[in-house]
Amino acid sequence: MNSRKITALLLSSAMALSVLTGCGGVNKDKTVATLNGEPVKLGVANFAARFGQAGADDFYTAYFGKNVWTSDLYGNGTTGQDNFKDSVMDSLEDMYVLQLHMDEYNVSITDDEKAALTAAAAQFMEDNSKDAINALGATQEIVEEYLTLETIQSKMKAAIVAGADTNVTDEEAKTGAYSYVGISKTTHQDESGNTVDYTDEEKEELAAKVADFAKAAKEDGLDAAAEDAGYTVSTGTFTQEDDSVDDNLLAALKNLKEGEVTDLIDGDSSYFVARLDKEVDEDATEETRQSIIEQRKDDLYDETLDGWKEGIEWAVKEKVWDDVNFDNLFTTIKDTETESTTEQATE
Numbered sequence: 599m600n601s602r603k604i605t606a607l608l609l610s611s612a613m614a615l616s617v618l619t620g621c622g623g624v625n626k627d628k629t630v631a632t633l634n635g636e637p638v639k640l641g642v643a644n645f646a647a648r649f650g651q652a653g654a655d656d657f658y659t660a661y662f663g664k665n666v667w668t669s670d671l672y673g674n675g676t677t678g679q680d681n682f683k684d685s686v687m688d689s690l691e692d693m694y695v696l697q698l699h700m701d702e703y704n705v706s707i708t709d710d711e712k713a714a715l716t717a718a719a720a721q722f723m724e725d726n727s728k729d730a731i732n733a734l735g736a737t738q739e740i741v742e743e744y745l746t747l748e749t750i751q752s753k754m755k756a757a758i759v760a761g762a763d764t765n766v767t768d769e770e771a772k773t774g775a776y777s778y779v780g781i782s783k784t785t786h787q788d789e790s791g792n793t794v795d796y797t798d799e800e801k802e803e804l805a806a807k808v809a810d811f812a813k814a815a816k817e818d819g820l821d822a823a824a825e826d827a828g829y830t831v832s833t834g835t836f837t838q839e840d841d842s843v844d845d846n847l848l849a850a851l852k853n854l855k856e857g858e859v860t861d862l863i864d865g866d867s868s869y870f871v872a873r874l875d876k877e878v879d880e881d882a883t884e885e886t887r888q889s890i891i892e893q894r895k896d897d898l899y900d901e902t903l904d905g906w907k908e909g910i911e912w913a914v915k916e917k918v919w920d921d922v923n924f925d926n927l928f929t930t931i932k933d934t935e936t937e938s939t940t941e942q943a944t945e
Contacts, residue, residue, distance in 0.1 A: 623735045624921045631687070631914045633694050642743050644735040644922045647686045649744070652734070652928035654682070659927060667924040679924045687919065691912050692903060693747040696754040699906060703757035707746065715745050733926050758902050759895035771887035773837050775879040776851055777820055778872035779829045780865075781808055808869040809862040816859045820873045833875070835882040847872060 626641030651667075658666045658678070667679035674681075700706060707715070719742035723731065731737075783801055788794050796804065815823040824831045836843045836851055843851075844865040854860065854874035863870040 623732050626735060626737070626740065628918050628921075629915060630918045631690070631912065633691075633698075634911050638690065638694060640918055640921065641735060641737065641740045642747075643687065643690055643919070645740050645744055646690060647683055647922050648734045648924070649736075650686055651682065651924050655928040664927060682924075683919065683922060687914055690747075691907065693751050695903065695906050695910060695912075697747065697750050698910075700750065700754065703754060705750065705753045705757055707749065711749065715742055715749065718742075718745055755899055758899050762891070762895040762898045764891050764894070766887045766890045768883075769838070770890060771837075771883050773835050773879055773882040773886045774851065774874065775833065775835050775876040775882060776872050776874050777831050777833050778847070778870055779811070779815075779820070779824055779831055780868045780870050781829070782868050783865075784867050805862065805864070805869060808871065812860065812862045812871045815871050815873070820859055820871065835879060837886055844868070844870065846870075 624640055624644050626639060626644070628640040629637040630640040630643045631638040655666075662669065662671060662678070667682070668677050670676065671678045672681065676684075719738055722741050723736065723738050726734075726736070781804070783796060783804060785793050785795055786800075811823060811827050811829070814826070817823075818826075821831055834843070836848055838852065840848055844863075846863050846865050847870045850860045850863050850870075851872060851874055854872075856874055856877055859873045860871055863872065
């Protein structure tokens with residue numbers, strides 16, 4: 599990645615902020631965690647948390663309201679703030695661990711890249727008011743260190759995943775296309791519009807009805823038979839080991855020739871009648887191939903990082919980390935003339 603691209607990447611994530619009300623900052627020089635005994639300063643961790651919060655506020659408050667950070671969103675006994683902070687601290691651990699292994703992958707920050715990082719941090723500080731800087735706990739040095747860590751993480755991930763196996767056989771990527779009618783065999787709506795469970799007798803009657811539909815679909819075609827019966831035809835794709843498709847439906851599809859229609863398929867929660875449209879859908883197969891490659895890259899990255907983390911000592915000073923609180927909410931405001939993004943923080 600060259601310095602120009604890094605500059606563009608960093609500036610695209612920068613935010614201009616103004617604060618309506620806010621509280622004081624934290625002691626940035628405190629040690630919030632240690633990596634193999636080396637200190638990680640609270641200032642960087644606090645900025646990472648508050649900067650991440652600023653980017654998430656609009657989405658979270660739209661769904662969960664203004665008390666999002668003090669509420670137990672997931673019913674696990676912790677607040678939204680603490681869940682988010684846990685994620686931030688895990689991310690920081692990843693960043694600092696990756697930094698330890700830069701030499702192994704010949705990863706470095708060039709002089710031009712350092713200059714770009716310095717300029718991006720300076721621009722961030724210039725674009726924001728004193729109140730906003732205080733709310734984020736930002737300084738030139740803290741912002742620069744955080745952006746440097748993000749850049750190292752990006753470059754290290756690219757270097758690690760370059761070693762992933764990208765050879766995916768045609769059989770591994772093979773993806774077919776099908777059309778189907780699926781009818782729930784667990785519940786239906788009664789005459790009053792209420793959702794009720796099928797009785798065993800009703801389920802047998804439904805199975806017979808769908809079996810008759812399957813016969814008609816074989817004779818007249820799936821689409822025509824579905825129109826006559828008032829059913830909706832849906833489409834899908836499937837791989838040879840596809841856990842997103844009902845097991846019995848998948849087994850039936852793998853035994854069809856193109857254009858053939860199945861008999862009644864008794865699935866886990868639905869009855870199905872399906873037609874194999876393409877044994878190999880070229881576009882879907884290529885998507886599967888790329889998905890397999892991306893999964894291999896993600897797995898290699900995670901396995902490599904997890905292996906490194908097993909060999910280090912990472913300790914968080916919880917009492918110091920408790921000093922970080924989301925005592926402002928940030929709201930994105932779009933400037934239609936300049937197409938820049940600004941943020942405001944409210945209590």
